[in-house]
Amino acid sequence: MEQIDKKAAILIEAEKLFAEMDFDAVSVRDLAKAANVNIAMISYYFGSKEKLFEELIISRMANSQTTIQSIATDPALSSIDKLMAVVDFYTDRLMNNPNVHRMINRELSSSNRPELRELLISKIETNKTYIGKMLEEGKANGTFREDADMGLVMINLFACIQYIVGSPYYSCKMLDVPTEAQLFDPEFRKRIKTYFKELFSHYLLKNQ
Amino acid sequence: MEQIDKKAAILIEAEKLFAEMDFDAVSVRDLAKAANVNIAMISYYFGSKEKLFEELIISRMANSQTTIQSIATDPALSSIDKLMAVVDFYTDRLMNNPNVHRMINRELSSSNRPELRELLISKIETNKTYIGKMLEEGKANGTFREDADMGLVMINLFACIQYIVGSPYYSCKMLDVPTEAQLFDPEFRKRIKTYFKELFSHYLLKNQ
DNA sequence: TACCACTAATTAAACGTTTGTTTTAATCAA
DNA sequence: TTGATTAAAACAAACGTTTAATTAGTGGTA
Numbered sequence: 001m002e003q004i005d006k007k008a009a010i011l012i013e014a015e016k017l018f019a020e021m022d023f024d025a026v027s028v029r030d031l032a033k034a035a036n037v038n039i040a041m042i043s044y045y046f047g048s049k050e051k052l053f054e055e056l057i058i059s060r061m062a063n064s065q066t067t068i069q070s071i072a073t074d075p076a077l078s079s080i081d082k083l084m085a086v087v088d089f090y091t092d093r094l095m096n097n098p099n100v101h102r103m104i105n106r107e108l109s110s111s112n113r114p115e116l117r118e119l120l121i122s123k124i125e126t127n128k129t130y131i132g133k134m135l136e137e138g139k140a141n142g143t144f145r146e147d148a149d150m151g152l153v154m155i156n157l158f159a160c161i162q163y164i165v166g167s168p169y170y171s172c173k174m175l176d177v178p179t180e181a182q183l184f185d186p187e188f189r190k191r192i193k194t195y196f197k198e199l200f201s202h203y204l205l206k207n208q
Numbered sequence: 209m210e211q212i213d214k215k216a217a218i219l220i221e222a223e224k225l226f227a228e229m230d231f232d233a234v235s236v237r238d239l240a241k242a243a244n245v246n247i248a249m250i251s252y253y254f255g256s257k258e259k260l261f262e263e264l265i266i267s268r269m270a271n272s273q274t275t276i277q278s279i280a281t282d283p284a285l286s287s288i289d290k291l292m293a294v295v296d297f298y299t300d301r302l303m304n305n306p307n308v309h310r311m312i313n314r315e316l317s318s319s320n321r322p323e324l325r326e327l328l329i330s331k332i333e334t335n336k337t338y339i340g341k342m343l344e345e346g347k348a349n350g351t352f353r354e355d356a357d358m359g360l361v362m363i364n365l366f367a368c369i370q371y372i373v374g375s376p377y378y379s380c381k382m383l384d385v386p387t388e389a390q391l392f393d394p395e396f397r398k399r400i401k402t403y404f405k406e407l408f409s410h411y412l413l414k415n416q
Numbered sequence: 417t418a419c420c421a422c423t424a425a426t427t428a429a430a431c432g433t434t435t436g437t438t439t440t441a442a443t444c445a446a
Numbered sequence: 447t448t449g450a451t452t453a454a455a456a457c458a459a460a461c462g463t464t465t466a467a468t469t470a471g472t473g474g475t476a
Binding site: 022023024106111121124128149151154159170192203 | 228229230231232233310313314316317318319320325329332333336357359360362363364366367368370371372374375377378379381382383384399400402403406407410411
């Protein structure tokens with residue numbers, strides 16, 4: 001009985017295929033072939049193709065809430081330190097798991113599975129709340145400009161990195177990065193982190 | 209002979225459906241029903257579902273090259289003026305045509321139709337070249353900081369607005385905008401424009 | 417150890433739908 | 447009459463899922 005191996009194999013191959021193509025563009029036969037299992041195994045282990053898809057996203061969507069929370073509530077960090085830590089964290093988190101974030105990306109932009117979309121948003125929203133409070137705190141303690149648009153700062157950070165990760169082929173061409181692999185290299189990560197840190201510092205800090 | 213009317217009706221309904229759902233999630237029967245035409249009409253007028261999809265995107269993707277070019281090469285505008293004009297132009301362009309940009313968005317993030325993706329990128333790339341030169345010119349004439357990351361500035365602007373337009377349901381929740389309609393209101397557009405103008409001014413200008 | 421019963425895992429084949437597309441025939445305008 | 451337009455029906459192919467049969471593994475009993 002090799003349940004675990006085969007189930008894991010299906011998830012691994014499904015992640016690759018669903019990252020590259022739409023839900024409906026990937027057939028259960030494609031999945032079974034890629035994972036080297038019988039077609040019936042997908043229904044057997046997951047119930048249906050859709051449940052496999054949901055289980056895949058949910059299982060791969062690592063829990064980032066505790067990290068964000070600990071950054072946001074760390075008394076040893078200044079407001080600007082916290083912001084820098086969030087930039088670092090999100091850049092690495094998204095770049096380390098490009099496949100699942102491509103899937104999430106596409107899921108958020110369609111109405112194909114509204115319940116799943118709602119679930120994803122609710123998970124993301126928790127972090128948004130922490131970071132939102134963190135930025136407002138920076139305003140309150142005099143670190144950040146009063147008239148800064150914190151809502152757009154947040155979505156700017158998420159959107160931009162998610163966009164690069166979600167459309168790597170396009171992003172390479174736009175950023176003159178030769179290969180998709182280089183997009184996920186430490187070197188390019190450093191470039192993104194530096195960009196956002198400087199960008200937000202200039203925009204948010206009073207003495208700039 | 210009502211060719212034009214029926215063909216136009218198909219395109220109008222297809223735009224709505226393809227904006228909301230994936231290519232494969234929309235069937236030709238859905239399209240025919242929405243447009244109140246016979247199923248055979250799609251093949252008759254467009255050749256195939258895929259050609260309809262391509263024709264739709266290409267026809268709706270208004271030509272923005274001439275506008276960007278005229279901004280970038282206008283001798284009456286300073287470097288910072290040009291940047292502000294580009295922010296205004298892109299915000300309005302994307303907000304005025306959310307449906308097609310949702311489709312483009314999804315198309316750029318998948319490998320379902322590589323030739324179409326390549327075509328879209330080539331069209332977008334022209335603008336990128338103009339804006340890239342414009343920003344480098346700002347460095348050369350001493351307006352912008354030498355060490356600013358112009359590649360990321362460009363993709364940041366495109367990505368963020370495209371992301372908001374492409375995932376309006378999600379963006380509303382993140383930005384505390386009550387309804388999707390309000391996302392495309394003049395008021396919110398103004399907010400986006402102001403944000404990016406201030407953001408890039410602080411980041412790019414030397415005296416900041 | 418050997419045998420049995422039982423459960424879980426795996427397969428190939430078939431299921432009924434739905435898919436995009438085409439055919440055929442009828443209808444319409446010029 | 448000619449050629450474009452419409453409609454209904456039919457097409458084969460692909461879809462996700464299920465069935466039925468077989469194999470593999472487990473635990474208990476003698």
